[in-house]
Amino acid sequence: MRRSLQRLAMVVLLLLAVSMLTFVAMNVLGDPLFNILGPIAGDTENPESIAKIEAAEAQYYLDKPLPERYVRWLGDFVTGDMGVRFASDGQPPVSGLIKERLPRSLVLMGMAQVMALAIAIPWGVASAAGSLGGTPSGPRSWRFLTSFSLKAAVITAFAALLFGPTVTVGAVVWFVVLLTAHQRAATNPVAKRFVGLVKRLAQNFSSALSFGFISMPNFALAVFLYYVFALKLGLFPLRYDASDSFLTRMWQLLLPALTLALPGAAVYQRLLRTDLITTLQEDFILMARAKGVSKRRVLFRHALRPSMFSVVTVFGINAGALVGGALVVETFFGIPGIGTAVVEAILREDFPVVLAIVMIVAAGFVILNFLVDLLYSVLDPRVRS
Helix, strand or coil: HHHHHHHHHHHHHHHHHHHHHHHHHHCCCCCCCHHHHHHHHCCCCCHHHHHHHHHHHHHHCCCCCCHHHHHHHHHHHHHHCCCCCCCCCCCCCHHHHHHHHHHHHHHHHHHHHHEEEHHHHHHHHHHHHHHHHCCCCCCHHHHHHHHHHHHHHHHHHHHHHHHHHHHHHHHHHHHHHHHHHHHHCCCHHHHHHHHHHHHHHHHHHHHHHHHHHHHHHHHHHHHHHHHHHHHHHCCCCCCCCCCHHHHHHHHHHHHHHHHHHHHHHCCCCCCHHHHHHHHHCCCCHHHHHHCCCCCHHHHHHHHHHHHHHHHHHHHHHHHHHHHHHHHHHHHHHHHHHHHHHHHHHHEEEEEEHHHHHHHHHHHHHHHHHHHHHHHHHHCHHHHHH
């Protein structure tokens, strides 16, 4: 309890520091009065211009010292008043803009994190499973045949959509040969070596794929996925339309979410694989195997949970990276979210919008990492002590 309170106090101090630095930077790097009024801000001889300058200074507290302006702004922000946009003619206040844009970005980033975990966990478990050794249920078991058939069907269907019938026939022949080799690996040395070679190639391909996703910039990945799935295959709409129905909008967000999810999934997969390989060498795992517990049960019931610490830690940190990726992805796919809002505000030097978005993102980031810290004790009760 004491440690949680200390962490909470650190969260509050960190948010205060972020708000102070951002506020000072926004007021030092530019002229708020010029951004509000334009050339009128320099016209100090025209009585009408002087009246507008004085009204703007009073409205935005520009006639007050910087510390007092910060305190007034922070007090208004805490009560939910995020101020008025500099370009406020016919436009909603900052809070109205946030209420309109924030839900779309939260849904996009939430979908991306869920998709990243959904991809990374089975991918990481499959990559680490080879270090456990043994074949719990034999290649002719229904579990093996079901898993193999599903993988073959998915890959073959994707090859048919992307490359046409010729490659599809080749994929079907390849899977038939591989399945036959699996069935005879127990008695045929050649088939056993062939299956071992395929497994090593699959591990190398998995590593290359994960490093490729990690190193590829968001805009390059967005272009590639957009070309393949939207233009070539026509599986996803070309643009996001905020006026469509809820389900249609969720479908339109799938491809942008996948663009954000794949780099994160690759990072999670590498971390989970490394931690799983270490966990699988622990005494309690060896004891479970000695008692005859199945390989699948050992991986998912005993080894996965204590191997999730690194993934959970990076899951919280990755929230900040998702915001940066959302700037690119939302702009590329035409999604009117927080990412596009902050880009537009920076270009217009609309400081109240930038301040509000920075504070919301910072608050979400530190609170999420605070919750992640509390989650450690749920994953492993030994952390409580």
